[in-house]
Amino acid sequence: MELWHAWACPYCMRVRVALAEKGIPYRSREIDLSAKPPELLGLNPKGAVPVLVDGPDVVVGSLEILEHLCKRWPEPPLFPARAGHDAVVKAYDRIDALFGPHIPKIARGTPEERVQALGAVRRSMGELDAEVPGSGFLLGELSVADLALASVMAKLPPDWRPTQLGFEGLARCERAVMRRPTVREQTGPKLAMAV
Ligand SMILES: N[C@@H](CCC(=O)N[C@@H](CS)C(=O)NCC(=O)O)C(=O)O
Structure with a gap:
């Protein structure tokens, strides 16, 4: 699994925290937003991060990624059932x-x-x-x-x-x-x- 991200991006931060809370290993593909690699534009034509590549799945956007991670790795829960x-x-x-x-x-x-x-x-x-x-x-x-x-x-x-x-x-x-x-x-x- 790969995470395309920029270190100081707040949307990327929350995804990295979720990965760390769940102990999920991943390959970091850190980018410089002022010099986006063409490979990123192939994954997300808008050129925004975060983007998660999980096997055949390319997931764009922090909430979508967090939902994807929590579906595959439910523990510890970050969408607590009691709240809904x-x-x-x-x-x-x-x-x-x-x-x-x-x-x-x-x-x-x-x-x-x-x-x-x-x-x-x-x-x-x-x-x-x-x-x-x-x-x-x-x-x-x-x-x-x-x-x-x-x-x-x-x-x-x-x-x-x-x-x-x-x-x-x-x-x-x-x-x-x-x-x-x-x-x-x-x-x-x-x-x-x-x-
Ligand atoms: N709604 C998106 C926002 C992502 C976003 O705005 N990312 C910024 C970096 S913090 C980005 O990649 N902007 C594109 C650019 O700077 O060209 C999310 O939740 O992931």
Whole structure:
């Protein structure tokens, strides 16, 4: 199995975390988004990552890949049965709708765009904050929605994380998910591979 990905891409991060949580071995096909290999365009003409190649299956898009992985490797579950599949997908999409559009502007926007994006992130956090259960996971147990949130947190400047901004509910979630070794490894700076 091969994963085409870019290290700093938040959609790729969550797929790498899921692979690590499940202990699934795979071949890493890391790319530079500014110099996409023709082989990637053959797999996904849009040139976006992540893309998973699992035997004859070419799976494009983070949610589709996470669903594919969880079907083939159900344990540990990342679509917890108690929450229900549809509720997990809804929470996953909500994280992307609330934060996704602002992330590129935080990273690469003009100073003005950055200020606007950070304001929008703050409003999004306020919206989610009251809903986080005491367990710290968005749906009570670890799910792909938490992996999506972790990848967003990883892209925020450290002083704009919920803990720093005083969003207590989301700060619980941040602590619960960011402390996982898989999340730290796959959303942090890239470490040199051991030889
Ligand atoms: N909805 C897609 C979004 C994937 C996406 O936007 N990936 C970005 C990198 S973070 C990408 O490959 N963009 C294409 C480009 O930069 O040319 C998913 O969930 O996988």
